[in-house]
Amino acid sequence: MTSTFEPRTDAVPQPGRIARTLQSWFMRPARVAAVETLSPHFRLITLEGTALKDVAWTIGQKLQVAMGTGMTARTYTPIFWDAAAGRTQLLAYLHDQDAASGAAPGSRWAAALTAGAGCHVFGPRRSLDLTGAGGPxxxxxxxxxxxxxxxxxxxxxxxxxxxxxxxxxxxxxxxxxxxxxxxxxxxxxxxxxxxxxxxxxxxxxxxxxxxxxxxxxxxxxxxxxxxxxxxxxxxxxxxxxxxxxxxxxxxx
Incomplete structure (x- = not known):
């Protein structure tokens, strides 16, 4: 679907020296391959990178993404994970983008995101275990x-x-x-x-x-x-x- 909505151009905050060091120790670097605006409040985000290859992932797990300042992170549910190609996809919901008091870190990050931007992710990790038999x-x-x-x-x-x-x-x-x-x-x-x-x-x-x-x-x-x-x-x-x-x- 081609969007008629334009992404915001706010600059994504950059982490400080300590945050960068911690990210390099504990998080995986990734690059934004694509951002699709599905509506004013939804962004479909594709991430890729060598660090995303050969990663074990199961449905229901979570991925935490650093928001670019300090160690603030927000949690997303991967839609898929291509371990061979090193690609995954997230859906960001900008729930408070229109709030008079200002948007939260996750909404600001997703609204300003553009293809080619770098980010750091932690996970995937267990969140909701849907394994086992018993029907759809x-x-x-x-x-x-x-x-x-x-x-x-x-x-x-x-x-x-x-x-x-x-x-x-x-x-x-x-x-x-x-x-x-x-x-x-x-x-x-x-x-x-x-x-x-x-x-x-x-x-x-x-x-x-x-x-x-x-x-x-x-x-x-x-x-x-x-x-x-x-x-x-x-x-x-x-x-x-x-x-x-x-x-x-x-x-x-």
């Missing part, structure tokens, strides 16, 4: 969960993924670009009243013997987990990982 995986989450659903490929239930989102129309376009046309999106409502619809949908899906990956906002995960356990879905069919909570950073 349905992802419940939000905008921060799109990459996980895309990474599942044939292991996911493409018609079952369910996301709570702020912008329904834009999210559908992004999901289509990610090959997730069948995913369902529910617009957020005041007081989280929309989650009643999500509960009903997950209850319906439970009869299909799928596994559930509950991700995204911590409180939404807790509510969906309770709903599934109430109808008798065994814990072995439920995996959960909170990516964020209001007022908190660094959950994963």
């Amino acid at each position: 995986v349905v992802v419940f989450g939000d905008e921060t969960s799109f990459a996980l659903a895309a990474s599942l490929g044939a292991e996911g239930d493409a018609e079952g993924h369910l996301f709570e989102v702020t912008d329904v129309a834009a999210s559908r376009l992004v999901l289509a670009r990610m090959g997730l046309n069948g995913a369902r999106v529910i617009g957020r409502q005041a007081g989280d009243t929309h989650l009643a619809v999500a509960e009903a949908e997950l209850t319906r899906l439970a009869a299909r013997r799928v596994r559930f990956a509950l991700t995204g906002k911590a409180s939404s995960i807790q509510r969906m987990s309770r709903a599934l356990k109430t109808i008798g879905v065994p814990a072995a069919r439920i995996r959960a990982k909170a990516y964020w909570a209001p007022g908190k950073t660094g959950l994963d």
Whole structure:
């Protein structure tokens, strides 16, 4: 998809001497091969580099990316990892780009990113373990969960993924670009009243013997987990990982 949106041109902050030393010790250098603007709030980022070759990766793992100042890093879910070519792909959600108080480090980094830029990454490391038999995986989450659903490929239930989102129309376009046309999106409502619809949908899906990956906002995960356990879905069919909570950073 060709974007009509122009990337911001803010300079990415550069790390200081101590941060550069620590990055060289503990992180992998990478280069930005491509940045595709899918919407004003989503960037599809392809990274490449020799240090990304011969790396063991499994679906659900996380990759932390240094934001260019100090040791600040943000966590992303790789969509794929080509160990032979040394390439991986991330989806960045710029959730607060329009905030009057200013965007957070992850949003600033993704908004200013251009092809050819360098960065340092840590991982991949364990985050959400989706290994094992038991049927296809349905992802419940939000905008921060799109990459996980895309990474599942044939292991996911493409018609079952369910996301709570702020912008329904834009999210559908992004999901289509990610090959997730069948995913369902529910617009957020005041007081989280929309989650009643999500509960009903997950209850319906439970009869299909799928596994559930509950991700995204911590409180939404807790509510969906309770709903599934109430109808008798065994814990072995439920995996959960909170990516964020209001007022908190660094959950994963």
